Amino acid sequence: GEEVAQTPKHLVRGEGQKAKLYCAPIKGHSYVFWYQQVLKNEFKFLISFQNENVFDETGMPKERFSAKCLPNSPCSLEIQATKLEDSAVYFCASSLQGSNYGYTFGSGTRLTVV
Amino acid sequence: AQRVTQPEKLLSVFKGAPVELKCNYSYSGSPELFWYVQYSRQRLQLLLRHISRESIKGFTADLNKGETSFHLKKPFAQEEDSAMYYCALMNTGFQKLVFGTGTRLLVSP
Numbered sequence: 001g002e003e004v005a006q007t008p009k010h011l012v013r014g015e016g017q018k019a020k021l022y023c024a025p026i027k028g029h030s031y032v033f034w035y036q037q038v039l040k041n042e043f044k045f046l047i048s049f050q051n052e053n054v055f056d057e058t059g060m061p062k063e064r065f066s067a068k069c070l071p072n073s074p075c076s077l078e079i080q081a082t083k084l085e086d087s088a089v090y091f092c093a094s095s096l097q098g099s100n101y102g103y104t105f106g107s108g109t110r111l112t113v114v
Numbered sequence: 115a116q117r118v119t120q121p122e123k124l125l126s127v128f129k130g131a132p133v134e135l136k137c138n139y140s141y142s143g144s145p146e147l148f149w150y151v152q153y154s155r156q157r158l159q160l161l162l163r164h165i166s167r168e169s170i171k172g173f174t175a176d177l178n179k180g181e182t183s184f185h186l187k188k189p190f191a192q193e194e195d196s197a198m199y200y201c202a203l204m205n206t207g208f209q210k211l212v213f214g215t216g217t218r219l220l221v222s223p
Contacts, residue, residue, distance in 0.1 A: 031209050033210070033211070035213075041198065041215060041216045042213070042215050042216075043200070043211075043213040045210055045211075045212070048208070048209065048210060050209075055208070055209070056208045056209075056210055091157075091158065093158075093211075095209065101160075101163065102148045102150075102160045102163060102202070102204070102211065103160070103211060104160070105150075105157045105158040105159070106157060107156070107157040108157065
């Protein structure tokens with residue numbers, strides 16, 4: 001399809017619980033990106049994939065965050081042992097290889113850690 | 115290091131007034147710049163790319179390499195333009211977008 005599909009739209013987790021977010025990129029797009037948007041509206045880059053390979057993971061808090069993009073499956077972002085400060089909207093985006101068209105964003109998953 | 119600066123958190127104008135949302139960048143290479151818009155409760159949408167030199171919804175943006183700026187302009191603001199606007203720079207080596215902190219545009223009747 002022509003949309004980046006993110007599920008779920010909302011997710012509530014107690015502190016210490018696991019959270020798993022999913023993203024289906026646009027078919028044919030070879031790059032996938034995850035961003036975290038916190039209350040200040042800043043977009044923090046987390047990780048990117050080129051097909052199923054990690055391309056850039058410089059933004060990932062490696063202790064608790066992990067991500068995968070496996071063939072024929074939605075990409076996923078998993079947070080083990082969530083903390084209150086993980087509360088944010090997590091956006092996924094995809095783009096064509098070598099694109100100067102920018103990204104197409106999903107509608108985001110709002111994670112609330114209580 | 116790449117950086118995008120949007121100095122205004124909020125810009126409030128009346129309908130029909132001109133609008134300019136400021137964006138400055140720092141980047142050692144040849145920049146690729148974008149403007150994204152996020153309407154209330156909606157996903158981030160691409161508004162403009164500097165390479166296309168297009169006008170979308172009446173908005174234009176010109177890349178000024180001397181001033182390292184990419185300001186977004188519209189001669190006559192409409193109420194439906196009220197939204198968050200983000201300027202972004204693409205790090206072409208890593209295909210990574212670096213965002214500014216955004217400017218909220220509020221257009222009042």
